[in-house]
């Protein structure tokens with residue numbers, strides 16, 4: 388049922404005529420009339436699209452059509468036949484429509500539909516004519532993705548292979564770097580199928596972005612941009628100061644980290660340690676300048692800046708900041724030089740006076756033999772300045788007082804040399 392062997396079922400056709408027709412079919416050479424042809428529209432179809440297998444030059448008043456999958460007339464491969472009404476065959480998938488003019492429509496094609504299709508036309512004289520057409524279904528290409536065989540290549544060292552994937556058959560590839568077609572470079576090499584791009588001895592200029600495009604006759608698709616993270620050693624930055632010798636509480640000092648590098652971050656170091664930002668310090672938005680305003684004596688010391696990128700970092704040579712400051716406590720207002728000298732002279736006069744008093748007491752006390760032992764004992768044992776004990780002997784009180792004064796004096800004198808050693812200097816303005 389459903390085969391185009393219709394003539395056997397036609398009434399009024401004697402068997403001898405049918406045999407004659409078959410023999411005619413076998414030996415008859417077609418006249419120079421129109422030749423049945425099959426046109427595939429479109430010739431290359433995208434998966435999911437609809438295609439027509441157009442039957443051209445079909446004989447007038449045909450008795451029927453039959454379409455077969457493949458190149459043979461094989462009933463098991465019958466898609467559809469048409470005589471009075473369409474008859475579906477075992478190869479019908481539900482997507483085929485056979486028109487009365489012999490044309491076959493296949494909807495929503497898949498790559499499995501690629502192949503040959505044979506049309507058998509039964510003419511009104513029972514002769515049959517057949518023709519085979521071909522259908523080629525191409526896939527719709529997915530969006531390609533660029534992958535690299537080295538996500539962190541080092542400049543001047545590594546060779547990177549970029550691949551445009553996934554691999555699909557009969558696909559052409561194209562590449563762009565920075566929105567432009569590939570430059571003429573000996574360091575760039577495309578594979579024969581252009582699916583892989585090799586970048587020899589990468590430089591920081593090879594960062595990209597890279598884009599690849601995959602195309603076949605029915606579709607084209609472009610990748611997202613891909614950026615190569617090329618690592619390189621950064622060059623050493625240098626550090627500059629608006630003034631390396633400044634006076635405490637006066638004017639700002641501005642330290643500037645100088646570097647030619649781009650895409651780097653900057654960190655600051657003070658006396659070899661990460662700088663803790665005090666309230667009087669501000670960094671520029673890119674961290675390249677450090678402003679200290681007002682300057683404090685605590686800011687004296689060695690500064691360094693460090694530039695770093697993803698792979699490498701480099702620190703500047705140290706830069707010493709000298710802060711001149713006055714002897715007076717930070718909290719008090721400026722004292723004149725005369726006042727400072729007066730304080731020093733006063734302290735020294737006090738020390739001299741106490742020294743004289745100690746000598747006077749000592750001379751008096753040596754006259755009392757019993758008291759001398761006490762004083763000797765005190766000198767050899769009392770080194771902790773303790774004043775809380777209940778001993779009320781006058782010699783002990785004076786000794787302690789003297790020691791206390793000397794101790795105070797030595798502290799105030801120490802502050803000057805200590806400040807100088809700490810890369811600051813004492814000054815009187």
Ligand SMILES: *[C@@H]1O[C@H](CO)[C@@H](O)[C@H](O)[C@H]1NC(C)=O
Nearest residue numbers: 419420421422423424443444
């Ligand atoms: C129909 O057949 C004629 C004669 O063979 C041929 O010239 C013509 O191109 C054919 N038409 C089509 C659409 O194939």
Ligand SMILES: *[C@@H]1O[C@H](CO)[C@@H](O)[C@H](O)[C@H]1NC(C)=O
Nearest residue numbers: 441442443486487488489490
């Ligand atoms: C046959 O009919 C279909 C549907 O009407 C049409 O799309 C197709 O072009 C016709 N074939 C020819 C060869 O004209």
Ligand SMILES: *[C@@H]1O[C@H](CO)[C@@H](O)[C@H](O)[C@H]1NC(C)=O
Nearest residue numbers: 434435436494495496497498
């Ligand atoms: C086309 O076929 C695919 C399976 O090959 C199916 O998922 C899809 O729904 C079909 N589309 C239409 C419009 O029928």
Ligand SMILES: *[C@@H]1O[C@H](CO)[C@@H](O)[C@H](O)[C@H]1NC(C)=O
Nearest residue numbers: 536537538545546547548585
């Ligand atoms: C990437 O491929 C290139 C070329 O084959 C090779 O020289 C390089 O070592 C590869 N890199 C890695 C990290 O595998």
Ligand SMILES: *[C@@H]1O[C@H](CO)[C@@H](O)[C@H](O)[C@H]1NC(C)=O
Nearest residue numbers: 498523524525526555556557
């Ligand atoms: C790729 O093209 C060749 C020749 O054109 C063809 O034989 C093959 O079937 C095609 N493959 C696909 C998946 O389309």
Ligand SMILES: *[C@@H]1O[C@H](CO)[C@@H](O)[C@H](O)[C@H]1NC(C)=O
Nearest residue numbers: 563564565566567596598612
């Ligand atoms: C690259 O091209 C795209 C569109 O083709 C455009 O939107 C984008 O601004 C371009 N980028 C540059 C850096 O030229």
Ligand SMILES: *[C@@H]1O[C@H](CO)[C@@H](O)[C@H](O)[C@H]1NC(C)=O
Nearest residue numbers: 568569570571572573574575
């Ligand atoms: C690329 O360079 C080669 C040799 O250096 C040259 O022959 C070729 O013309 C160049 N192509 C372009 C597009 O500049």
Ligand SMILES: *[C@@H]1O[C@H](CO)[C@@H](O)[C@H](O)[C@H]1NC(C)=O
Nearest residue numbers: 543544573574575586587588
């Ligand atoms: C890559 O660098 C190596 C060593 O520096 C050199 O021998 C080689 O010629 C370079 N390759 C290219 C393509 O520039």
Ligand SMILES: *[C@@H]1O[C@H](CO)[C@@H](O)[C@H](O)[C@H]1NC(C)=O
Nearest residue numbers: 542543589590591592593619
């Ligand atoms: C990168 O490009 C710039 C400007 O084109 C050039 O001055 C520099 O030398 C290049 N760097 C490298 C490592 O090729």
Ligand SMILES: *[C@@H]1O[C@H](CO)[C@@H](O)[C@H](O)[C@H]1NC(C)=O
Nearest residue numbers: 541619620621698699700701
């Ligand atoms: C920076 O790069 C240089 C040269 O490749 C290397 O000697 C140094 O160890 C690197 N420094 C860091 C912190 O990675």
Ligand SMILES: *[C@@H]1O[C@H](CO)[C@@H](O)[C@H](O)[C@H]1NC(C)=O
Nearest residue numbers: 629630631632633634637638
């Ligand atoms: C640095 O500051 C000191 C103290 O204010 C000043 O005497 C000196 O001229 C300044 N030097 C420069 C180069 O501005």
Ligand SMILES: *[C@@H]1O[C@H](CO)[C@@H](O)[C@H](O)[C@H]1NC(C)=O
Nearest residue numbers: 651652653654655672673674
């Ligand atoms: C500046 O430095 C601070 C730390 O000191 C860091 O958190 C910040 O990200 C840096 N900013 C820039 C732009 O490098």
